[in-house]
Amino acid sequence: MWRGEAVSAPKVVVHQPNHKITATSSTTANENQNNNQIQTNQPSVQYIYSPSGLFPAPMGRTTKAGQITKSRQRFKLLGKFVAKALMDSRMIDIPLSPIFYKWLLTQELSLSIADMQQIDSTFSRSVVEMEKIAQQKLKIQSSNAGNKEKSLESLKLHGCSIEDLNLDYTLPGYPNIELRKGGRDMGVSIDNIEQYVRLLCHWTLVE
Numbered sequence: 001m002w003r004g005e006a007v008s009a010p011k012v013v014v015h016q017p018n019h020k021i022t023a024t025s026s027t028t029a030n031e032n033q034n035n036n037q038i039q040t041n042q043p044s045v046q047y048i049y050s051p052s053g054l055f056p057a058p059m060g061r062t063t064k065a066g067q068i069t070k071s072r073q074r075f076k077l078l079g080k081f082v083a084k085a086l087m088d089s090r091m092i093d094i095p096l097s098p099i100f101y102k103w104l105l106t107q108e109l110s111l112s113i114a115d116m117q118q119i120d121s122t123f124s125r126s127v128v129e130m131e132k133i134a135q136q137k138l139k140i141q142s143s144n145a146g147n148k149e150k151s152l153e154s155l156k157l158h159g160c161s162i163e164d165l166n167l168d169y170t171l172p173g174y175p176n177i178e179l180r181k182g183g184r185d186m187g188v189s190i191d192n193i194e195q196y197v198r199l200l201c202h203w204t205l206v207e
Helices: 026-035 065-087 098-104 113-118 121-142 148-153 193-205
Strands: 005-008 013-015 037-039 046-049 174-178
Touching: 098 113, 113 121, 113 193, 121 148, 121 193
Parallel strands: none
Antiparallel strands: 005 046, 013 037
16 A cells, blocks of 8 residues: 555563562572563554655556455545544644645646655665666767767666666566566666656656
8 A cells, every 4th residue: 555664563562460479499480470471462563664754555557456446445544534634623643755745636747756756765866867867868869979879888877787787667666567568578778768767757656
């Protein structure tokens, strides 16, 4: 439902009331103390942590209808909860991403690559660097300078060519989501990097 890191909640330990204990040694006392602590067998609960705020996780176009319906029901419940809090003038501690608020205000069409910084700063830096390479490529292709092929080969990302990064048309962190049909078998190169960056932004911010 949300992008971010899954963090497990600490297990609950129940302390039983102390009974009268006659201990003849420190070992016996420690054993009795441990027996007074019972760890519950409740299933572990996971929370989503995102330093930049909660933003919906992307869903591929091959996602099952049941999973989509379940996700919609959860967001509908969240909407009712927030609406009720507004009606009652209550403050709720839900760290939503500023980009998510743009969606709530139907401003999703105004989202751009700059907004990715507020969803995943590390991922955003990589995308911005690839965007710069794409712009340099277009500048070289539109120039009248000779030997354009050599100039294109000199474009590097962290000292590596785009082809050496072994990227494909799947969404980073979500290998089951293809940016385009057959994207899992399609490599990213200097020839299609601008399309790759555009699809990354679309699937991160819009889909």
